Amino acid sequence: MFLSFDLQLEFDHVFIHVELDFGIVAETKLFNTYIMPVVQKLYDACKVSFSTQGPISEEALGKVSAILDEMKPSNVGLEQEAQLARQWKGSVHGDNDRKGRNRGHQHPSPIKYLHLHECDRFSIGIFCMPPSSIIPLHNHPGMTVLTKLLYGSVSVRSYDWLDLPELSDSTQGPLGLKDARTARPAKLVRDCEMTAPCGTTVLYPTSGGNVHSFKALTPCALFDVLSPPYCSEDERNCSYFRLIPRRDLQGTAEVCWLEEIQLPENFVVRSGAYKGPTIRH
Ligand SMILES: [Fe+2]
Numbered sequence: 090m091f092l093s094f095d096l097q098l099e100f101d102h103v104f105i106h107v108e109l110d111f112g113i114v115a116e117t118k119l120f121n122t123y124i125m126p127v128v129q130k131l132y133d134a135c136k137v138s139f140s141t142q143g144p145i146s147e148e149a150l151g152k153v154s155a156i157l158d159e160m161k162p163s164n165v166g167l168e169q170e171a172q173l174a175r176q177w178k179g180s181v182h183g184d185n186d187r188k189g190r191n192r193g194h195q196h197p198s199p200i201k202y203l204h205l206h207e208c209d210r211f212s213i214g215i216f217c218m219p220p221s222s223i224i225p226l227h228n229h230p231g232m233t234v235l236t237k238l239l240y241g242s243v244s245v246r247s248y249d250w251l252d253l254p255e256l257s258d259s260t261q262g263p264l265g266l267k268d269a270r271t272a273r274p275a276k277l278v279r280d281c282e283m284t285a286p287c288g289t290t291v292l293y294p295t296s297g298g299n300v301h302s303f304k305a306l307t308p309c310a311l312f313d314v315l316s317p318p319y320c321s322e323d324e325r326n327c328s329y330f331r332l333i334p335r336r337d338l339q340g341t342a343e344v345c346w347l348e349e350i351q352l353p354e355n356f357v358v359r360s361g362a363y364k365g366p367t368i369r370h
Contacts, residue, residue, distance in 0.1 A: 126366035127164040131156045131314070132206060132213065139210040139316040143233045143294075150233065150291065153314065157237045157289040160312055165203075165215060166364030167310055171240035171285075174308040179220050200224065201361030206368055212318035217361060218243070218305035225353050226302040226330040231323075234292045234299075234315050241309025242284040247298025248275035248347060272333060272348040275300060282306065300330060300347060329353060 134156050138149035162171035198219045205213040216224065218241075226246075251274040278298035283290075292298050303311065319325050330347040 127156065127160055128205070128366055129368055131160065132368045132370075135211045135213065135314060135316070141209050141317055143231075143316045150235075154235055154289045154291060157235055157312065157314065160237050160239065161286075162239045162310065164365065165205075165239070165312070166366075167215070167217070167239060170217065170308065170310065174241040177220065177241075177307050179307065197222070199357045199359045202358050203361045203363040205363055205365075207318055209317065209320075211314060211316040213312075213314050215239070215363070216303075216311045216313065216358070218303070218309050218311070220305050220307055222305045223356070224303040225356050226300055226332070226347065227327050228300045228330070229292065229294075229315065229319075229327075230299075230325050231294050232299075232315055232317060232319075232325060233294065234313060235289050236292075236314075237289045237312040238283050238285045238287055239310040239312050240285045242282060242306040243309045243311065244282050244304040244306055245279055245290075245301060246277070247279040247292065247301035248345070249278050249296055249299055250274070251276050251344065272346045275345055275347045277343040277345065285309070329356075 131153065134153045138144055138146075138153050144150035144153075162168050200219070200222050201217040203215040203217065205215070207213075218224070226248075253274055278296075279301075290297075292301065317323070317325065319327055329350050329352055331350050333346045333348045
């Protein structure tokens with residue numbers, strides 16, 4: 090006859106405690122009966138690796154990055170979407186919405202953001218992008234960002250701000266404007282295409298391409314970890330930019346001007362449901 094039965098499910102083991110009415114206590118710990126979800130490992134690593142100022146060290150950031158390297162669509166409930174992306178027959182470089190059965194399609198599906206977690210130290214989320222959709226040029230002020238392409242192909246362009254001393258007192262902007270306050274010179278860091286599976290990319294507050302844009306070449310999903318997250322109280326707002334032609338800036342072809350703009354009207358992100366494993370806090 091049982092007096093009590095206790096079962097505790099932990100991340101890497103099950104603990105069973107049985108007490109019988111004639112005083113016998115049986116306890117056992119069964120390991121490896123529960124495999125910790127990759128997304129849980131990632132969250133746990135983020136918790137010890139990020140402060141409110143960002144990564145506590147390059148080593149800690151590397152640990153988070155290594156876990157993200159292993160992340161697959163099936164780890165976050167996106168296996169079906171990844172399968173559809175693999176079967177997608179559109180043109181990688183064309184606008185699929187203007188072709189074939191999608192001709193005349195006035196409202197292509199929006200980009201979806203799946204929210205996984207946000208605290209004052211980091212945020213985790215996934216952007217699911219339909220083909221040809223664009224996340225316009227935007228920045229991550231004071232932030233470190235890890236991005237892992239889960240499935241599909243995407244075109245990436247990124248820039249870092251340039252501090253050119255000879256321009257600091259200049260009143261001449263790239264368009265011959267007297268006031269160049271809204272435009273700043275930047276250096277092209279990355280202009281490439283990525284196809285999953287591929288490694289995690291990392292950008293830093295002042296290097297690695299802090300200002301970036303994405304264009305989905307196929308259906309694709311970007312897993313983002315931001316530390317610290319956007320926060321208007323701490324002046325970490327997301328700004329949007331457009332590339333403007335330069336006339337007078339000395340330098341190489343990789344130097345350009347970026348002008349801050351309002352949030353582009355055609356940039357619509359809807360929230361979607363995260364269907365992966367629940368993250369235990
Ligand atoms: Fe971004």
